[in-house]
Amino acid sequence: MKYPIYIPSKGRAEIAQTPMFLRDADIPFRLVVEPDEYEAYMTLYGADYVLQLPKSGQGLSYSRNFCKKHATVSGAKRHWQIDDNVKGIYRMNKGKGIKTDTASAMTLLEEFVDRYSNVGLAGLRHQAFVRFATKPFEINQQVYSFYMILNEMPFNFRDHLIEDTDMNLQVITGGWCTILFNAYYMMKTASQTMSGGNTDSEYIGDGTWKRAKRLQLFWQDYVKGIKYNGNKYVCDMGRTWSDFGKLGYLKKSCPFLFDDEEFGSVRCEEVVKPNEDFCFNHKI
Numbered sequence: 001m002k003y004p005i006y007i008p009s010k011g012r013a014e015i016a017q018t019p020m021f022l023r024d025a026d027i028p029f030r031l032v033v034e035p036d037e038y039e040a041y042m043t044l045y046g047a048d049y050v051l052q053l054p055k056s057g058q059g060l061s062y063s064r065n066f067c068k069k070h071a072t073v074s075g076a077k078r079h080w081q082i083d084d085n086v087k088g089i090y091r092m093n094k095g096k097g098i099k100t101d102t103a104s105a106m107t108l109l110e111e112f113v114d115r116y117s118n119v120g121l122a123g124l125r126h127q128a129f130v131r132f133a134t135k136p137f138e139i140n141q142q143v144y145s146f147y148m149i150l151n152e153m154p155f156n157f158r159d160h161l162i163e164d165t166d167m168n169l170q171v172i173t174g175g176w177c178t179i180l181f182n183a184y185y186m187m188k189t190a191s192q193t194m195s196g197g198n199t200d201s202e203y204i205g206d207g208t209w210k211r212a213k214r215l216q217l218f219w220q221d222y223v224k225g226i227k228y229n230g231n232k233y234v235c236d237m238g239r240t241w242s243d244f245g246k247l248g249y250l251k252k253s254c255p256f257l258f259d260d261e262e263f264g265s266v267r268c269e270e271v272v273k274p275n276e277d278f279c280f281n282h283k284i
Contacts, residue, residue, distance in 0.1 A: 001107050003148065004076055005029040006051075006067035008060060009084040013040040016084040017189060019049070025102035031084075032063050061157035072151040078113070080106070083145040085189040092130060092183055105184050113148060113179060116250040120155075120176030121168060123147030124186040133182035140244035141180040142168045145188055150176070161214040165235065169219050177248045209233040 007018050009031050022029045031049055033041045034056040041050045053066055064081060071079030091100040113122045123143030125133065144164040155170040157163045171178055209226065212233050216223040224238035 001027065001103060001110060002076075003078045003080055003110055004071050004074060005080040005082060006032050006071070007082050007084050008032045008063040008067065009041070010034060010037065010060075010063075012084055013037060013044055018082050018084045018086045019045060021086070021088045021102065027103055027106070029082075032067055059159055061159045061163045064157040064163065068149060068151060068156070071149075076151060078110070078148045078150050080146075080148050082147075083188065086146055087187040087189065089124065090127070090185055090187055092133075092185065097127070097130070097185070097187075100184070109181065109184065110148070116177075118175075118177050118248075118251045119179055120150045120153050120171040120174075121147050122179040122181070124181050124184055127185055127187050130182055130185040136183040137179050137181045138245060139177050139179055139250060140172050140248050141178060141241050143178050143180050144168075146186045158218075161211050161218065162235065166215055166218065169222060172244050172248070177250055179250075 005022065005027065007016070007022075007029055009016050010033065013033075016031070019029060019031060029049060030051045031041050031045060032051045032053060034053050036056050038050060038052045051066075051070065053063060055062075067079065067081055089100055089102050089105045090097040091105070092098075109122065109124075113119050121143050124146045126145070142165060153171065153174070153176060155167060155174060158166055168178060212223075212226045212235050215235060216226060222237060222240045223235045224240075225236040226233055227236050228234075
């Protein structure tokens with residue numbers, strides 16, 4: 001692996017799940033935490049694994065932008081941002097999820113994304129939705145919770161809205177592409193079910209509705225409405241992602257053959273334009 005990994009975290013020094021599976025895989029990472037929680041995290045993980053934000057109480061977007069700036073200053077072309085409630089990476093194999101080697105999977109995804117010059121975001125699909133996938137990856141779909149960011153992009157995370165959806169919309173409407181991987185996917189604890197994080201701050205009370213409403217105000221052409229799905233408010237995107245999936249293409253400089261055990265051999269014209277072949281093959 002060549003890109004730094006950042007884990008924004010708040011109020012979860014003892015229960016954060018992402019650092020557990022990364023440490024088990026012997027993969028370096030940096031927990032990004034507020035000053036008043038720095039000691040608690042450092043005691044558990046050590047100074048090499050914890051970065052202190054300049055200020056407390058500034059919200060998740062502030063933390064995400066800090067990660068992007070820190071990675072850019074370090075000279076990295078891209079960086080990973082992973083929510084602190086991810087349990088691991090799995091590989092879809094013959095209709096079943098198989099836990100895969102974390103380091104080799106993330107390295108492969110880095111190498112794959114780096115074949116293209118116009119990928120702004122790339123991430124793993126959530127386990128709840130991977131069963132609907134028919135292709136090993138899709139372009140211009142929303143990525144969240146576990147993703148790589150191209151540091152040269154001029155976009156930043158904005159406050160008081162659904163920041164990951166907003167970033168995806170900035171990237172795609174700004175002329176870049178996203179990649180959502182299905183062949184590899186993340187296992188993640190459901191949002192707003194763990195204490196700490198946004199659950200105890202930005203999501204409390206009507207916070208989720210306010211964030212969704214602010215997103216709608218920014219993106220009225222794409223956010224068709226707001227609905228309550230039983231435990232939280234979500235944005236109704238209509239056909240936005242479906243329509244985005246028909247647009248754009250991945251720019252690359254050399255041809256590859258795509259041969260995937262789970263999804264079969266896929267020719268480029270079935271996934272992206274122009275008509276080329278590419279490879280994304282990994283043994284479990």
